[in-house]
Amino acid sequence: MDNNLTSSIGNLVNSVRQTKPLVHHLTNYVTVNDCANVTLAIGASPIMADDIEEAADITAISSALVLNIGTLNSRTVESMLAAGKQANEMGIPVVLDPVGAGASKLRNQTVRMLLEQLQFSVIRGNMSEIRYIAGLVATTKGVDASEADLENGLQSGIDIANGLAEQYHCAVAITGATDIVSDGKSVICIENGHPMLGSITGTGCMSTSLIGSFCGVTADYRMAAVAGLLCMGIAGEIAYETTGQLGNGSYRVALIDEISKMNSQTMHERAKVYEA
Numbered sequence: 001m002d003n004n005l006t007s008s009i010g011n012l013v014n015s016v017r018q019t020k021p022l023v024h025h026l027t028n029y030v031t032v033n034d035c036a037n038v039t040l041a042i043g044a045s046p047i048m049a050d051d052i053e054e055a056a057d058i059t060a061i062s063s064a065l066v067l068n069i070g071t072l073n074s075r076t077v078e079s080m081l082a083a084g085k086q087a088n089e090m091g092i093p094v095v096l097d098p099v100g101a102g103a104s105k106l107r108n109q110t111v112r113m114l115l116e117q118l119q120f121s122v123i124r125g126n127m128s129e130i131r132y133i134a135g136l137v138a139t140t141k142g143v144d145a146s147e148a149d150l151e152n153g154l155q156s157g158i159d160i161a162n163g164l165a166e167q168y169h170c171a172v173a174i175t176g177a178t179d180i181v182s183d184g185k186s187v188i189c190i191e192n193g194h195p196m197l198g199s200i201t202g203t204g205c206m207s208t209s210l211i212g213s214f215c216g217v218t219a220d221y222r223m224a225a226v227a228g229l230l231c232m233g234i235a236g237e238i239a240y241e242t243t244g245q246l247g248n249g250s251y252r253v254a255l256i257d258e259i260s261k262m263n264s265q266t267m268h269e270r271a272k273v274y275e276a
Helices: 003-019 032-042 055-060 074-090 105-117 127-133 154-168 195-199 203-215 221-246 248-260 264-270
Strands: 022-026 045-048 064-068 094-097 122-126 171-175 179-182 187-190 273-275
Touching (some): 003 032, 003 203, 003 221, 022 032, 022 055, 032 045, 032 248, 055 074, 064 074, 074 105, 105 127, 122 127, 122 203, 127 154, 154 179, 171 203, 221 248, 221 264
Parallel strands (some): 094 122, 122 171
């Protein structure tokens, strides 16, 4: 545990709860309700407006923008571009969740277009998604990382995160058994979490929403990514301890409960973070 890191992250949690940043999501309809609830749970305010007639306007009054390609269609791609360009023009942080990148032609084309036309503050994905973006061989299993892509080890993930962060001038977060966050200069690893997080849909999307919430209160986007992933990891552990044996539905509810109760003391006591 790094006391300086956990202290900084605890301060970010306090800042979110005090300022309640508005986080605009253009996200997927499978997880949109959980994304809204987890944003509220950490103390931020969610809004989901994906029509082209208002996407840019809503972005203009927001503190952060989250773009999630989980359930793509041509209408929302246009809205994502409009919202992203508005955010870039106004200096509003933009977080990309490239759900299922590598799985289909539409997803691949969309990710490339977004990366070419927009400046992101954070890119968060699983190992398969990030490997695809990095131009490496990736065997995406739908929206989940494949076992083959996880076999290359921690150092490989660190190298990929560093390279992408330098290429796109942003923070890159790779989620897995050990989460990796890089700004291209230094890396922070997080070893919190529980395997049951993978048993319910949306925990990756919710992590991105948490990252967006923290981006709304700090310009240190690497730390915003670390804070979001650490909140999810610790909440996942506690939720399993309290309700994991009851089943997936109870675990999902407990996960949001624990994020709503997250504070600096819990962070300090349970964080497993270190600079790699």
